[in-house]
Amino acid sequence: MPRLKSPDDLYELREKLKQERDQRHTCVTICSGTGCIACRSQDVVAEFEREMAEKGLEDKVALRRTGCYGLCERGPIVVILPERICYLGTKAEDVSEIVSETLVKGRHVDRLLYEDVETGQRIVRLDDIPFYRKQERLLLEANSLVDPKRIEDYIAIGGYSALAKVLLEMNAEAVIEEIEKAGLRGRGGGGFPVGSKWRTTRDVPSDPKYIIVNADEGDPGAYMDRSILEGNPHSVLEGLIIGAFAIGSQKGYVYVRQEYPLAVENTEIAIKQLEEYGLIGKDILGSGFSFTVDIQRGAGAFVSGESSALMSAIEGKVGEPRLKYVHTAVKGLWDKPTCLNNVETFANVPLIINNGSDWYGRIGSDNSKGTKIFSLVGKVNNTGLVEIPMGMSLREIVYDIGGGIPNGKKFKAVQTGGPSGGVLPEGMLDIPVDFDRLEKVGSMMGSGGMIVMDEDTCMVDTARYYTDFLAHESCGKCVPCREGLRQMLRILDNITSGKGREGDIELLEELSEFLQEAAFCALGSTAPNPVLSTIAHFRDEYDAHIRDKRCPSGVCKDLIAYQIDAEACIGCGTCARNCPVDAISEVEGENTVYEIDQGKCIKCGNCIDVCPPKVEAVVKISSSVLLESA
Amino acid sequence: MYLDEKGAAGAKTADVLVIDDEESMREGCHQTLEADGYRATTAQDGRRGLELIETMHPKVVIVDLKMPGITGMEVLAEISKIDPTIVSIVITGYGSVESAVESMKIGAFDYMTKPFGPERLLESVKRGMNLNEERKAAAQPSISPEAGEAVEGPALDQQTVALKSLELLGQYYSLGLDKRDFLDELVNLETEARFHAETLGWIKEREKILREVLQNLRVVDEVIAQYEYEKSAVLQVMLEVQRRLNWLPRHALKWISRRLKVSLGRLYSIATFYEALSLEPSGAYLVEVCTGTACHVRGAPQLNATVSALLGIQPGQTDSNMLFTLKNVHCLGCCALAPVMKIGEQYYSNPTMKKLEGIFDSLKREKQDYAKVEVA
Numbered sequence A: 001m002p003r004l005k006s007p008d009d010l011y012e013l014r015e016k017l018k019q020e021r022d023q024r025h026t027c028v029t030i031c032s033g034t035g036c037i038a039c040r041s042q043d044v045v046a047e048f049e050r051e052m053a054e055k056g057l058e059d060k061v062a063l064r065r066t067g068c069y070g071l072c073e074r075g076p077i078v079v080i081l082p083e084r085i086c087y088l089g090t091k092a093e094d095v096s097e098i099v100s101e102t103l104v105k106g107r108h109v110d111r112l113l114y115e116d117v118e119t120g121q122r123i124v125r126l127d128d129i130p131f132y133r134k135q136e137r138l139l140l141e142a143n144s145l146v147d148p149k150r151i152e153d154y155i156a157i158g159g160y161s162a163l164a165k166v167l168l169e170m171n172a173e174a175v176i177e178e179i180e181k182a183g184l185r186g187r188g189g190g191g192f193p194v195g196s197k198w199r200t201t202r203d204v205p206s207d208p209k210y211i212i213v214n215a216d217e218g219d220p221g222a223y224m225d226r227s228i229l230e231g232n233p234h235s236v237l238e239g240l241i242i243g244a245f246a247i248g249s250q251k252g253y254v255y256v257r258q259e260y261p262l263a264v265e266n267t268e269i270a271i272k273q274l275e276e277y278g279l280i281g282k283d284i285l286g287s288g289f290s291f292t293v294d295i296q297r298g299a300g301a302f303v304s305g306e307s308s309a310l311m312s313a314i315e316g317k318v319g320e321p322r323l324k325y326v327h328t329a330v331k332g333l334w335d336k337p338t339c340l341n342n343v344e345t346f347a348n349v350p351l352i353i354n355n356g357s358d359w360y361g362r363i364g365s366d367n368s369k370g371t372k373i374f375s376l377v378g379k380v381n382n383t384g385l386v387e388i389p390m391g392m393s394l395r396e397i398v399y400d401i402g403g404g405i406p407n408g409k410k411f412k413a414v415q416t417g418g419p420s421g422g423v424l425p426e427g428m429l430d431i432p433v434d435f436d437r438l439e440k441v442g443s444m445m446g447s448g449g450m451i452v453m454d455e456d457t458c459m460v461d462t463a464r465y466y467t468d469f470l471a472h473e474s475c476g477k478c479v480p481c482r483e484g485l486r487q488m489l490r491i492l493d494n495i496t497s498g499k500g501r502e503g504d505i506e507l508l509e510e511l512s513e514f515l516q517e518a519a520f521c522a523l524g525s526t527a528p529n530p531v532l533s534t535i536a537h538f539r540d541e542y543d544a545h546i547r548d549k550r551c552p553s554g555v556c557k558d559l560i561a562y563q564i565d566a567e568a569c570i571g572c573g574t575c576a577r578n579c580p581v582d583a584i585s586e587v588e589g590e591n592t593v594y595e596i597d598q599g600k601c602i603k604c605g606n607c608i609d610v611c612p613p614k615v616e617a618v619v620k621i622s623s624s625v626l627l628e629s630a
Numbered sequence B: 001m002y003l004d005e006k007g008a009a010g011a012k013t014a015d016v017l018v019i020d021d022e023e024s025m026r027e028g029c030h031q032t033l034e035a036d037g038y039r040a041t042t043a044q045d046g047r048r049g050l051e052l053i054e055t056m057h058p059k060v061v062i063v064d065l066k067m068p069g070i071t072g073m074e075v076l077a078e079i080s081k082i083d084p085t086i087v088s089i090v091i092t093g094y095g096s097v098e099s100a101v102e103s104m105k106i107g108a109f110d111y112m113t114k115p116f117g118p119e120r121l122l123e124s125v126k127r128g129m130n131l132n133e134e135r136k137a138a139a140q141p142s143i144s145p146e147a148g149e150a151v152e153g154p155a156l157d158q159q160t161v162a163l164k165s166l167e168l169l170g171q172y173y174s175l176g177l178d179k180r181d182f183l184d185e186l187v188n189l190e191t192e193a194r195f196h197a198e199t200l201g202w203i204k205e206r207e208k209i210l211r212e213v214l215q216n217l218r219v220v221d222e223v224i225a226q227y228e229y230e231k232s233a234v235l236q237v238m239l240e241v242q243r244r245l246n247w248l249p250r251h252a253l254k255w256i257s258r259r260l261k262v263s264l265g266r267l268y269s270i271a272t273f274y275e276a277l278s279l280e281p282s283g284a285y286l287v288e289v290c291t292g293t294a295c296h297v298r299g300a301p302q303l304n305a306t307v308s309a310l311l312g313i314q315p316g317q318t319d320s321n322m323l324f325t326l327k328n329v330h331c332l333g334c335c336a337l338a339p340v341m342k343i344g345e346q347y348y349s350n351p352t353m354k355k356l357e358g359i360f361d362s363l364k365r366e367k368q369d370y371a372k373v374e375v376a
């Protein structure tokens, strides 16, 4: 592999790679993100390799394993370029048909195409699928154009030209100005202006300086950073090197959670390739600038994603937050000036440098420029990763892109901002999604989790869920967080198990205030958000739990029971066979019917799921009668 | 009669005899042993020691290897002639592991490196007393007809195990450990082996465990080398060791502590802080049920209840066959496939109860077949 000694070397290599790419006009891309791999996309790849060799297509058609396409629930996804024909849920068995029909004869395999739920029409092109139509995939688009394990792919589509431009044509000041002008804000949750963070770090008269990519992604229900690192690690690394140049750092780290093995692997490969091409190391592209990067694996502690905690972890200590009298930009890793940014933040940087701050400034809303990737999950038809210009309304995201709520259920709320965020009820569906407006209504942008909840989701349980998570993840260093969360969890446990008392809501509010004011780091001070926002918007659900000992959504285990309606039961016994604890048995009598032993029942709900749709003899009930009889 | 002999006067028999030319050593051992209820006696050289052995029939003899006159080795050789049921324990100076090996070859049951604490002494003597009883019982002609046959092959006694371990350590030594580390570790290893052996019962297991311990330490060393002995890489080292061993055994932590010069306390605080690190061995299959928000609203609690019922264990537990460990994880990052379960590298999206049964059954079978092959 030739070391690239100047921008010209890079451009020359790009031309060569582009020509190679153009030789094979058609390209079959197969999503190899974690979601699709979980659905056996490797088998599909292997089958394509075999089929194409058999049909002698290798010289004409390229095969590419790409990063995540976003519509993860419908994987494995196969997209054929340049037409962008999109096949969903592709299995190895389908491959020979795709090869002989689409690749050889140019016809579509209809049954694998997206079917519009309303019209029943088949949609051929990826971009015409409603899920993609309203998205603006500035970052995710590249996922489909590159094999994340090949730096050559990234270079062929223009990768590292932003770096070349920065190193040879701009100075650090100009880079920071450009980022400031673009209005880029951090995507890790806080939305802090990136340019000014870089400037602060740069201006501290102390060396060495460090720069870190935060890929700890501890927010449960979010996987944007994972998909970028897995699908296009070079975009993040290019942003990182540019950032390093801007702040004057020669040493960077990528802190990735070890639960993301593929992200770790692809980043490792990417760094190795960068070293081989001389795009990191000494005197990058002949500019005189030198920089190296190491990977650090995080070990699964939510609080370690917080800046000072993350730095402690890299130093080999327990990843607990420090009291920040001094900002980490001034005194961070090993007490040196350190700049920490999120994965998605860095991935935006090359875009801005390549296209200019003016272009970037036109995307998004007033104070929230650019796009944001969300993990649109939960009770929504099209689950997956969506990238939208900021300022789009929640309604558009949930209904136009997400395709609404499945099974004809009623929408209840959207949760954003993870454990630090809040719920947004139906009345707020029209607010534009950006940093400031979400915060104004008691939630926050967060890192990009967007969990859709329907009428079957209990809001008290949701509050309990997040509080439980946070109580578990609190490092315990400061008392307000440790004890406050523990108390809140106890109260919520009581409420969800039917032991709630009048005054509990007020107590929760009081504790919340205490946490907001006294906690050490943002984990604690934002921890009450899920509780406060559910109380604000769904107080009636709290009341039902506390006063009537009832869970209206039928979620809280201690307040529900599964029963079999003897009239409706046809005695097929499917439920009994699917009960993991043998709690269901035949009742003596004329007709064969079944009954659930409430003492044994663990409320796993398998019986209700397997009872034939036309019978629906198993019912879930929640009423105060239950508790009295128990 | 020697003036400073302790406990010998008057008494006709003794449990323990300590032979050492160093007065403070004799004194110290005597006090410790008497305080613990043993009848102890001492001798200041080998000749007197042998006399007392003949007259007082001690059950355990502790002898210093380096003495003027008759050496400890010679005493050892004599003891086995006088009464093979007597259990001998040798005291060696710091840095003379070769002689420890020698002594064990000619019958010593255990050795203690100077300086040693009272616990070390008492532990060794206690074991020695037990062994003495076993030897006495074995020396009795057996009455029951079955007793003669049974056990296949000679069971390994502790001595053999210790010898093996020394041998193994010898190999390890030649891998380039410095001598100080080697000796310290020798002591640690011994304790470690005993610790495990006690819980597992069978002596045969001890050798296996020692081998395992050694192998684990080798892994640790490899990992540490990979991170260039960098102290700040300690979390990365622990993660990698966890990945390769599946858990962080005590000996591995000790070894990391020693090699990276990081206190054991700090390692423990790191190990307990992070979700990904485990201080307990996990089963052959790690079953992870995601409890991320997306999974939670789409039925993770129900999935969890089903899995837990089928495996008969709660989250955080391992079944008694060491086959399955059930773990709740915060987010597997597969939110679109919610609810998600993961076993090894394989993800499962919303598996039904029947599917789960099938998965667990086939894994059980796989392991059984594997065990059969291993036995064969």
Ligand SMILES: Cc1cc2nc3c(=O)[nH]c(=O)nc-3n(C[C@H](O)[C@H](O)[C@H](O)COP(=O)(O)O)c2cc1C
Residues within 6 Å of the ligand: A185, A186, A187, A188, A189, A190, A191, A192, A214, A215, A216, A217, A218, A219, A302, A303, A304, A305, A306, A307, A308, A340, A341, A342, A343, A345, A447, A521, A522, A523
């Ligand atoms: C408890 C806690 C957890 C956090 N976890 C993450 C995380 O997983 N990923 C992330 O990028 N930022 C996380 N942050 C935010 C970081 O502290 C930091 O603000 C961010 O990485 C800065 O990057 P940005 O300016 O590009 O957003 C967390 C903050 C807190 C308080």
